[in-house]
Amino acid sequence: MFEVSQSERLKQLPPYLFKEIDRKKVEVKARGVDIIDLGVGDPDRPTPPHIVAALAETARDRANHQYPSYNGMGHFRESVARWYRQRFEIKLDPDKEIVTLIGSKEGIAHIPLAFIDPGDVALVPEPAYPVYKIGTIFAGGVPYYMPLKEENGFLPDLSVVPEEVAEKARLMYINYPNNPTAACAGVDFYRRVVEFAEKYEIIVLSDAAYSEVSLDGYVSRSFLEVEGALEVGLEFHSLSKTYNMTGWRIGWAAGRAEIVRGLGMVKENVDSGAFQAIQFAGIAALEGDQRPVEEMRRMYARRRDVLVAGLRDFGLKITPPKATFYLWVKVPEGYTSAGFTSVLMERTGIICTPGNGFGPSGEGYIRFALCQEEERLQEAVERIRKLKL
Numbered sequence: 001m002f003e004v005s006q007s008e009r010l011k012q013l014p015p016y017l018f019k020e021i022d023r024k025k026v027e028v029k030a031r032g033v034d035i036i037d038l039g040v041g042d043p044d045r046p047t048p049p050h051i052v053a054a055l056a057e058t059a060r061d062r063a064n065h066q067y068p069s070y071n072g073m074g075h076f077r078e079s080v081a082r083w084y085r086q087r088f089e090i091k092l093d094p095d096k097e098i099v100t101l102i103g104s105k106e107g108i109a110h111i112p113l114a115f116i117d118p119g120d121v122a123l124v125p126e127p128a129y130p131v132y133k134i135g136t137i138f139a140g141g142v143p144y145y146m147p148l149k150e151e152n153g154f155l156p157d158l159s160v161v162p163e164e165v166a167e168k169a170r171l172m173y174i175n176y177p178n179n180p181t182a183a184c185a186g187v188d189f190y191r192r193v194v195e196f197a198e199k200y201e202i203i204v205l206s207d208a209a210y211s212e213v214s215l216d217g218y219v220s221r222s223f224l225e226v227e228g229a230l231e232v233g234l235e236f237h238s239l240s241k242t243y244n245m246t247g248w249r250i251g252w253a254a255g256r257a258e259i260v261r262g263l264g265m266v267k268e269n270v271d272s273g274a275f276q277a278i279q280f281a282g283i284a285a286l287e288g289d290q291r292p293v294e295e296m297r298r299m300y301a302r303r304r305d306v307l308v309a310g311l312r313d314f315g316l317k318i319t320p321p322k323a324t325f326y327l328w329v330k331v332p333e334g335y336t337s338a339g340f341t342s343v344l345m346e347r348t349g350i351i352c353t354p355g356n357g358f359g360p361s362g363e364g365y366i367r368f369a370l371c372q373e374e375e376r377l378q379e380a381v382e383r384i385r386k387l388k389l
């Protein structure tokens with residue numbers, strides 16, 4: 001039998017940092033400990049019933065059983081355009097400026113194939129959702145990391161990107177409200193990004209997966225709202241977090257027509273679009289009753305308040321986030337991210353994600369996902385209260 005050797009592309013993937021933590025998780029579970037998993041950012045509540053009903057109904061229609069169009073159903077893209085107009089007062093051409101995605105991750109991972117040649121640079125924040133970096137590497141590109149630091153409100157400092165790097169960069173990823181730091185960005189930041197992108201001719205990719213997961217009445221802004229943004233960029237959106245639809249795989253990208261077209265050309269050649277019944281469900285989500293979204297926001301705000309109060313009692317400093325369902329928390333003095341994650345797991349059965357897993361600047365932090373019911377978070381708080389370091 002011949003040896004199966006992986007491509008350089010796969011070998012280039014960053015080492016998996018959670019092996020040791022995964023091993024401990026198995027060990028703790030085997031001891032019969034009641035685990036409270038706040039590690040994974042995946043909404044625990046079901047998709048609202050009217051959305052499920054729309055899928056069930058349209059799945060029965062044989063017209064939906066054949067290949068969909070590669071760039072998405074016109075009706076879905078029109079629905080997205082309407083949503084943008086109502087939500088942000090942004091006018092988009094549904095035919096040229098919007099493409100349906102099989103979840104936004106799919107688009108985020110594929111877009112470098114359209115605009116990155118081997119050796120080209122992509123500006124990638126860290127800590128961050130890993131797909132920006134990996135999509136770049138898969139296309140043969142070179143990520144240049146922009147650290148997100150607390151003292152800058154977890155926004156990248158564009159003024160420290162070296163001139164020669166900026167000149168070579170073709171893409172820049174940004175993500176607000178942010179995973180994992182829960183930081184938000186205002187239009188002033190987006191204006192600086194547009195200015196930078198125009199100067200260096202960089203395509204801006206704004207990941208807005210958490211735009212609707214906003215708490216306490218906070219309303220997040222869109223990158224595309226800023227003047228000039230539609231000339232330099234694209235925004236990725238997802239129904240996953242807003243409507244508890246992570247399993248459904250539906251999202252979209254919207255922005256400058258040539259950029260949408262480039263992504264569409266990649267997709268045309270690697271997938272054949274999203275199941276139409278799922279796009280109909282997406283329309284039901286965007287156009288239907290929005291009360292479940294309001295309820296979702298209140299629910300995460302309550303959960304956040306429970307965990308923030310408990311962590312503060314324990315002595316950790318934390319600023320309550322106004323968006324996302326994450327808490328990004330500094331570990332106590334003398335601990336690393338992995339070290340404190342292990343202590344929590346072994347002595348309380350609580351699982352969180354060590355911040356360094358999202359990039360080196362995440363060292364010294366841990367991330368809690370508020371994807372468990374309030375009673376479970378109360379239970380977590382009780383356990384943390386009894387923890388003596």
Ligand SMILES: *Cc1c(COP(=O)(O)O)cnc(C)c1O
Nearest residue numbers: 103104105129179209238240251
């Ligand atoms: C969850 C998430 C996504 C959304 O992924 P889908 O593929 O649309 O489910 C995108 N970006 C970030 C930062 C996320 O956390």
